[in-house]
Amino acid sequence: MARVTVYDIAEKAGASTATVSFAFRHPDKVKDDTKARILRISEELGYVPSGNARGLARGRTGTLGIYAFDMLLERPQGSGLEEDRPDASSATVNASVDGDEPDVLAYPLYVDEVLRGFELECWKSGKGILMGAASKKDDHRSVTDIAGCVDGLALMPSGYNDMLPLSMLAKTIPLVMVGVGDEKLPAAYLQCDNASGIRQIVDHLVEVHHINDMAFVGDVNGGGACASGTDTDDVVLRYDAFKKYLEERGLDSRGALLDDSFATSDEYLVSVCEAIESNRLPQALVCGTDQTAFDVIRLLVDSGIRVPEDVIVTGFDGILAGRLMTPHLTTIRQPMEELGRRAARMLLSRNGKPWEKPEKLILPVRLVVRGSCGCG
Structure with missing residues (x-):
């Protein structure tokens, strides 16, 4: 079956290819009714904007993606800016934030440990990894750009996930929802107990x-x-x-x-x-x-x-x-590291094929x- 292209969506929606592209990359610049029509048709046809057409032409990219809302919000380790955090001088934490030492309230956190596990499993399997984070709550472009370049996508929990075109993505690539309990999509759901x-x-x-x-x-x-x-x-x-x-x-x-x-x-x-x-x-x-x-x-x-x-x-x-x-x-x-590893393994097991129904895995805690x- 031939891959659906932007031209197919534009023809069926009665819009230009530029408008279709804008509906995903700059949705605020497209009229609401036009955007809704384009997204509906895209979901029906299983269209995902491609950021790596050459890889997708072969059917596989050899890369997995992981997406979160908070991944880029904390300052990086050793940035020298941790002291600007309002809580950096807290006496309840026995850790220096002077010089190049990180504030442990900024790093490492839950998402960092999950990401480490995901990275290790991709490295072990010889797969590349793409990371992304939303810059705002209705950031369709950031998630579709990643989805168009990978064989599977893991998403970290967020109250904003429902605002993304995930039902469309779940029909085109395998998704793993980490720490998400509501099984709305044909995807894998991975949680702790x-x-x-x-x-x-x-x-x-x-x-x-x-x-x-x-x-x-x-x-x-x-x-x-x-x-x-x-x-x-x-x-x-x-x-x-x-x-x-x-x-x-x-x-x-x-x-x-x-x-x-x-x-x-x-x-x-x-x-x-x-x-x-x-x-x-x-x-x-x-x-x-x-x-x-x-x-x-x-x-x-x-x-x-x-x-x-x-x-x-x-x-x-x-x-x-x-x-x-x-x-x-x-x-x-x-x-947390095992959550990341399991997410990568579950995606790898699908070989780029989406799940047909929800699948859930719960890991033990202590x-x-x-x-x-x-x-x-």
Whole structure:
């Protein structure tokens, strides 16, 4: 079957080839009805703008792609600009940000470890890799440019993914959705075992520390983008599991969510601040991600509240900075490098052929007990 070209789309849509190109590369410059018609026809015919026509003419490019919204938002290691970050001088992190040393709150994060695994698996298999990130929430060009150059594409979680033409892409190349729980597309879905991780935390807090009053902190409404370390689908699943396991143990789950703000919000952690001011903090704060836990610990310490003596704080992810906090962060470690490796393997196994229906793989997690809960 011949590959669909821009000329086919232009002819059926009654538009010029330039307009078709603009619909993908500069959608803000195309009328809404024209853009919608072009995207609909492109999806029907399975058209993907090609950034590497020569490779696609052979049917394969020998390259895999990985795409994220936050990959380019953090300053690179050794840039000398880390000191400009508002949190770079935090006393809760035992890491220098002077000179060429990175701020561990900027690098490495969840996405960095997943990317490392993806890169290692591509290297092992002799495949090239293309990386990309959106510059804005409706950035069709950045994802279609990558998709047109690769044999398969992995996408990191983001609240913006639904705004991309992914249903069209899923018909033309294999997609792996990392950390995404809603199986809307014929694609592979790769996650860690969020429910098991939360169960391990709740069990530890109840059985070891005899906690009967705890609250969840994290963006469970999908308002945050990944730049804050918030993987919205994962955090929602963690919150749901948290409520479930509290109820199983006969604990009050009505106040299970203490704060659902996100890091880019103007009212970030307001509920936590109000709880501090009114002296109604629970015995433990279970945070949806490690980075949320870092912010919570900083807020508590700045307010003269001791962790873990006054309030226990836990995280979820197991990123490097958790080992450098004071106290060290009790967390759930997910196999982030393995997530990246598995994503690459799943794409390689398809040989460029899209999935016909959703396929899901869940990887195990483990509790890492440290000082922020009173252990270690």
